[in-house]
Amino acid sequence: MRLRFTKMHGLGNDFVVFDAIHQDVKLSREQCRFLADRHFGVGCDQILLVERPTVADADFRYRIFNADGGEVEQCGNGARCFVRFVHDKGLTDKKQIRVETKAGIIVPRLEDDGQVTVDMGVPRFEPKEIPFLTDKRASTYLLSVGAKIVEVSVLSMGNPHAVQVVDQVETAPVAHDGPLIEHHPSFPNRVNAGFMEVVSRDHIRLRVWERGAGETLACGTGACAAVVAGITRGLLAHRVRVATRGGELTVRWAGDNHHVFMTGPAVTVFEGEIEL
Numbered sequence: 111m112r113l114r115f116t117k118m119h120g121l122g123n124d125f126v127v128f129d130a131i132h133q134d135v136k137l138s139r140e141q142c143r144f145l146a147d148r149h150f151g152v153g154c155d156q157i158l159l160v161e162r163p164t165v166a167d168a169d170f171r172y173r174i175f176n177a178d179g180g181e182v183e184q185c186g187n188g189a190r191c192f193v194r195f196v197h198d199k200g201l202t203d204k205k206q207i208r209v210e211t212k213a214g215i216i217v218p219r220l221e222d223d224g225q226v227t228v229d230m231g232v233p234r235f236e237p238k239e240i241p242f243l244t245d246k247r248a249s250t251y252l253l254s255v256g257a258k259i260v261e262v263s264v265l266s267m268g269n270p271h272a273v274q275v276v277d278q279v280e281t282a283p284v285a286h287d288g289p290l291i292e293h294h295p296s297f298p299n300r301v302n303a304g305f306m307e308v309v310s311r312d313h314i315r316l317r318v319w320e321r322g323a324g325e326t327l328a329c330g331t332g333a334c335a336a337v338v339a340g341i342t343r344g345l346l347a348h349r350v351r352v353a354t355r356g357g358e359l360t361v362r363w364a365g366d367n368h369h370v371f372m373t374g375p376a377v378t379v380f381e382g383e384i385e386l
């Protein structure tokens with residue numbers, strides 16, 4: 111089959127996006143891996159499908175596949191690109207849309223300045239039953255990672271995250287420890303591993319080893335998880351600038367059962383067609 115796609119990115123976290131409303135798009139794991147391959151395919155961290163919703167209270171359905179071909183629950187940078195895509199393609203003229211994901215409904219909004227704010231929902235502190243709970247209130251755990259013991263905050267932004275605080279993010283052992291945390295036996299569904307340097311109460315630097323994709327230039331749900339972890343640990347204010355290798359996001363969270371809001375850019379790089 112020959113499919114049209116759009117190459118997009120949110121802070122360098124890059125995507126191949128398909129309109130699966132006007133074309134029949136069914137991707138196998140191998141086809142996702144081929145599309146994501148930076149040498150033999152198009153190259154991307156995730157593949158995004160824009161589909162008709164299957165529930166009454168949503169405008170679209172948004173499906174996400176990691177570079178390894180696994181379908182996942184949520185993707186924050188992708189959600190911003192999703193909004194830009196449906197607007198650019200004339201699929202809607204609503205500024206605020208309701209989007210069905212595997213993790214429930216999210217509500218992105220296209221701002222007047224072209225940035226996108228996404229209501230990412232309420233963070234959940236789960237899984238609750240993993241060994242070595244150290245601080246129940248802050249939901250932190252001790253994990254043995256290689257020869258070290260690392261304290262991580264474990265939470266879900268629809269998808270799973272384990273976030274640790276490091277002194278200097280640029281020298282953090284992301285490539286070494288990231289895969290060990292991703293595949294740690296405490297996380298049977300694997301996990302995204304965040305490394306956060308707290309610069310001040312309203313500014314962090316962040317690198318994320320993503321489940322199924324490796325280190326990316328930015329991770330939207332990772333940014334939300336890091337800010338929630340930092341606030342829960344008493345380290346951060348309620349509005350935080352998150353600096354990633356690909357650029358900057360703003361994340362807001364008022365705590366408890368409040369929703370997390372993430373604001374940042376969404377960029378189209380090129381349009382293409384590929385034979386699968």
Ligand SMILES: N[C@@H](CCC[C@H](N)C(=O)O)C(=O)O
Binds near residue numbers: 184269320328331
């Ligand atoms: N890049 C993403 C997250 C994509 C999914 C993640 N790798 C997972 O497996 O949960 C983002 O911007 O949030």
